[in-house]
Amino acid sequence: MTLKDSSLIEKKENQKGLDGLLQTKIIETKDTTYRIIAKNVSEYHFTVPFEVHDSERVEVGQIFSIKDKGLTFLARVIDIRHDSNYDGNWDTTFTGTQFFDQSQIFNRVIAEPLGCILEGKFKKCKTLPTKFSLVKRAEEYEFSFLQEVMGDIEIGYLRNGSMAVEQIPVSIHSTAIDHHIGIFATTGMGKSNFMKVFAASCMQLAARNESKFGLLIVDPHGEYLKGKGPVKGLMHLKRYSEGLVCYSIDRKNFSDPGVAELSISISEIEAGDLSVLYDWSAAQRDALEAIARVFESCWLERIQKPDGINKMVSEGFNATTMGVISRRIKNLLEKNRYIDPVRSSLPGIISNLQDGRVVLIDIPRMSEQSELFLLSILSRYILEKYKEESSVEQKNCLITIEEAQRVLGTGSNTYRFETIAREGRKFGVGLCAITQQPKLIDKQLLSQINTFVVMGLADRNDRVHLEESARHDLSSLDIEIQTLEKGEAIVSTLGIPFPVPAKIHSYEVYLKKLEKEGRTDERLVSGGRFKPIFD
Amino acid sequence: MLKKSRLEEVADLLSDRTSPKGIKQFYENTGIFQDDFIQIEPMKFDGHTYAIDGSNVVICSWSVASLNWIRAGYVKYCDRAWLRTVITYDDAFLAAAEEYAEEFSPYLVGIFGLEVLDLEETELERLSSYFRELQEYVALLDALRSARSGDLILYDGGFAHWKSRLLKGALGVILKEAEEQNIDVLGVSKSNTFAWGPDFSRPFVQFAGLVGSLVAPRKPWYICLSKKNIRPNPDGWDGKIYVVRFDGGSDNAFRVDAPSFVADRIGYTLGKLINCACSAECYGYPHALFRAHREIRIKDQEKNAEKLKFLNLLSQRGLTEFQLRSLLLDFHDVIEVKSRGII
Known part of the structure; x- marks a missing residue:
């Protein structure tokens, strides 16, 4: 046996010992993101890789589903923040422009629970998903309950x-x-x-x-x-x-x-309809309210004429006030040709x-x-x-x-x-x-x-x-x-x-x-x- | 004039002896000159980088023994991308004079083919440190076994004078195998005791870093400490010790130990590393080592959780709270009126 052979055998024996004794735990780049990490019944946090393909980007408003045993939680993204496992301002110093550990830096997604689905029925969330539950983009079948609640x-x-x-x-x-x-x-x-x-x-x-x-x-x-x-x-x-x-x-x-x-028939117009037209004074408003009572019918036509104004003055309203109302009504009828004496x-x-x-x-x-x-x-x-x-x-x-x-x-x-x-x-x-x-x-x-x-x-x-x-x-x-x-x-x-x-x-x-x-x-x-x- | 206090005297001494007085004095006292600062050229490196680290915390201690939690493992990188973290040991260790042989033997004998450790009484105090070191070597060996020719393995610590160290046998197996497989192994130390100067212990690595910034600004460089006038003497083993600044923009330099087969090509080996020593999170330090440290360290929460589990087990076995307090209490805490926490 040569020295080399002897070394090889020794190494193999050592390897057997190494494998037998070690209970090795291996952590790799998988399942480190898209898991619920916080926070409470009204707000969920989960992490996503800080850099992803454009099609994988998370957007505000996106809906994610979290399957946790028999429940499927639906949550809508309301905010996305930069986050990392490091404390301090490591990323704002000039060294922040150098390379960094991509698996330690991530985006924290903040989502609002919409509700949860249990046996096909949607209900409000009164609980929260188990920590580290997997999060994924909601698929269309998970929205099927919505079809049942939509209107016509x-x-x-x-x-x-x-x-x-x-x-x-x-x-x-x-x-x-x-x-x-x-x-x-x-x-x-x-x-x-x-x-x-x-x-x-x-x-x-x-x-x-x-x-x-x-x-x-x-x-x-x-x-x-x-x-x-x-x-x-x-x-x-x-x-x-x-x-x-x-x-x-x-x-x-x-x-x-x-x-x-x-067409709107002139008889269908009420004095109150005029209130939106101008900023009426209190006196003018009082007069308008009284017109219908005073004239009973055809008030719009009569108030444009001198005898109509006089009648209102005789009722105790100011002549100037009535003059303004009369003038404005004339303008109104002039401008709104759809107002018709008969048709409506x-x-x-x-x-x-x-x-x-x-x-x-x-x-x-x-x-x-x-x-x-x-x-x-x-x-x-x-x-x-x-x-x-x-x-x-x-x-x-x-x-x-x-x-x-x-x-x-x-x-x-x-x-x-x-x-x-x-x-x-x-x-x-x-x-x-x-x-x-x-x-x-x-x-x-x-x-x-x-x-x-x-x-x-x-x-x-x-x-x-x-x-x-x-x-x-x-x-x-x-x-x-x-x-x-x-x-x-x-x-x-x-x-x-x-x-x-x-x-x-x-x-x-x-x-x-x-x-x-x-x-x-x-x-x-x-x-x-x-x-x-x-x- | 008032007489200076002892504190003031030491402050004067320290400021006088540790502030840079000029490169000339550094050159004269250390024997290191401008030409010794060798610029590192970046090398294209397609292989993998491994970084090994370990962690050791005391869960409970009771005057004659302690229960520690030890974790060791490594991370694997391809260029700047993390590929995986492997934990090779993550368990409790009972540091007791009568028990340690049973803890060490499976690894020393079963993995490295060595004899059972026999410690002197003074070394018993460092039992858990030795076990942590052993587990780091196991992790190093595991990384070595999954590495390929040309890969680079970084160890958080030193190798110098390894033949005189307690676990020399284990390290010997590792370095031998690394050499056979043509895998570069470097020990990178975050701290060191190197000093220079005739009359006062000036921190060497920090001074060397300052001088390097003057003679090779904005450049990564290394200096070999062989045959230089530095305390303690870095020679006397079959490898070499270097001081390395991995990135020109960083203020920090580090001690790097290279076994002889790596020392022969140290410029090339360091060239493979510098592209990954400029991360934003830990600028100027090999990123794989940074991540290994963070992934493998035992956090306070973990330590407290293990302590609670242990106390719970004791309680299940009939120990009362009074007995537990008596057993585990450090009376210094009583005198200092410190909160005794869980116990």
Whole structure:
């Protein structure tokens, strides 16, 4: 035996001894992240690698699932932070630019529990996942419970971070609409698109005779009827045109068989309707309130004439005051040509709303005051009729108000809309308040709104105002609301157990889908579990 | 004028003798000159780097013996990427004069093929340190067995004069095998006792670091201490001791021990290492050693948990709290009115 052979045998013997004695533990690069590490029932923390492929990045708003024995917890990411296993400022010195131990540095993801699924049933979390439970991106089948709680008015798809979960449409319940809806977004975030999608879904239901409410849209911008340029309008949805009734003040549209000329009979205007037009003084307000009593009928015509003014003066009102009122009324009638001595669209509007149709009032180029005046008449008329008639067949009604802060703001003198916000629910009348400045809406009125569609608000005060009034707790979603992109929304509504992140359909794409509906089984977007949103 | 206190005298002495007085004095006293600072050139290194470390804490002690927890293992790196951590020993050790042979034998005899350790009475106090060192050598051997030719193994500690050390047999097996397999082994020490100067013990490594910064600014370098005038004398073994600054941007230099077969190619070996000694977390120190230290150290929470488990076991065996206190109490704690914690 050579010296080398002897050494080899000795080494093999040693190796046997080494293997027999050691109870080696090996830790490798696996399962060190994507595990729950903290914190409590209302907030979960887990770690993800600090550097991942773009497709693996975690985003605010993404939903993760944590399987823990029989329970599946769902949690939505509300914040992501840099973190490491090291103390001190090692990463802010110049050495921080050198290499570092990638497995000791990670991102800490902070997620808010949405709830947990037990035997297919969703419920609120009253416990927390076991520490170190594995965390993974939620799959579409884990959202299937949502399909059971969604409503009938489709507005978009569930959104997981920036990705749409096309298998789970987000739909609002018709039964929630008389609890009022608020659409909140800064300019350009997709309010008009949302309203058209919402209206299209309502038209679809109406055409199928499945509608549970009528939708009134007063459009001062003339964009809903036929759209503008490549942007489509509601009339382009021909398949469900039966669900739409249009009134317009624009002569260009009268030739269209689907559009009727808007007219309001002069006898249908009440003195109270004028309150939104001007900042009336106390004396003028008193006079307006007295006019109906003094003249009983045709007050609007008579107050414009000298004998009408004299009669009011003889009743003790100041001549100057009456002069101002008379002059303003003349201006009003001059500017609002749809006010007619005889004809009125109001009965037709009411009838269509009660039948559950979408009623679009197209008033392009109308001044803001005139728009509010018209809206005031319509709202008052609708509420009165719904108070009077409460037949089983009558369907509820939703009145849309653009720039709602004008009439629902703190200190506004438009009590009529406030009345609907406070009492409309009893009579089946809801408000759909659209605004880019929710902070200006009276907090008490905001608290009457039970469905929030929040679509990106840059102003912190707006967000705080909403968070304080929302039915669901939106405070944890502050970062997500800030980072919402155009067409993305958070929908907090009745019947759905948590604020749902949604990607609102593009109206033009949704239009195509609705037009093709029933003809093929083609989907809006095809293939893949999650479809990135690029449009 | 008031007479200087003893404290002031020592402060004067220390500031006078430890502040740099010029390179010339350093050159004259140590025999180390500018040419001795050899710049390290980075080498392309595709192999693996292993770093071995160990940890030793006292769980309980009772005048004649102590129960320690010992952990040893290593980390494995490929360039700057951590691949794995391997723990080769993670268990209790009873440091008692009558028991130690049973603890050491399986490893000394079973793994290294050596005889049972026979300690002198003075060495008994260091039983747990020896056992920790033995376990580090076991880890080193395990790393060696999984390494390939050309790989680099770093040991947290020194090798110098290993033939006169207690566990020389174990280290001998390791270094022999490393040489046969052409695997570089270096001992990197975070602390050392090297001093220089004729009349006062000036810390050598710190001074050498300062001088290196002047003669080779922003460069990694090493100096070989063989035949230099340094206390204690670093010669007398068949390897070499170096002082190394692994990264030019760092202020720190370290003592590095290389066995003779590595000393022959020390520039090349260090060149494989410097690319991984500039991590943000521990700049200027080999990153694998940094991670090995952090992964293998026994934390206070672990120590306390093991202590609780041990006390629980004693309690289950019928010992009362009074008996436990009597057994484990350090009366210094009573005198110092210290909290006695668990016991």
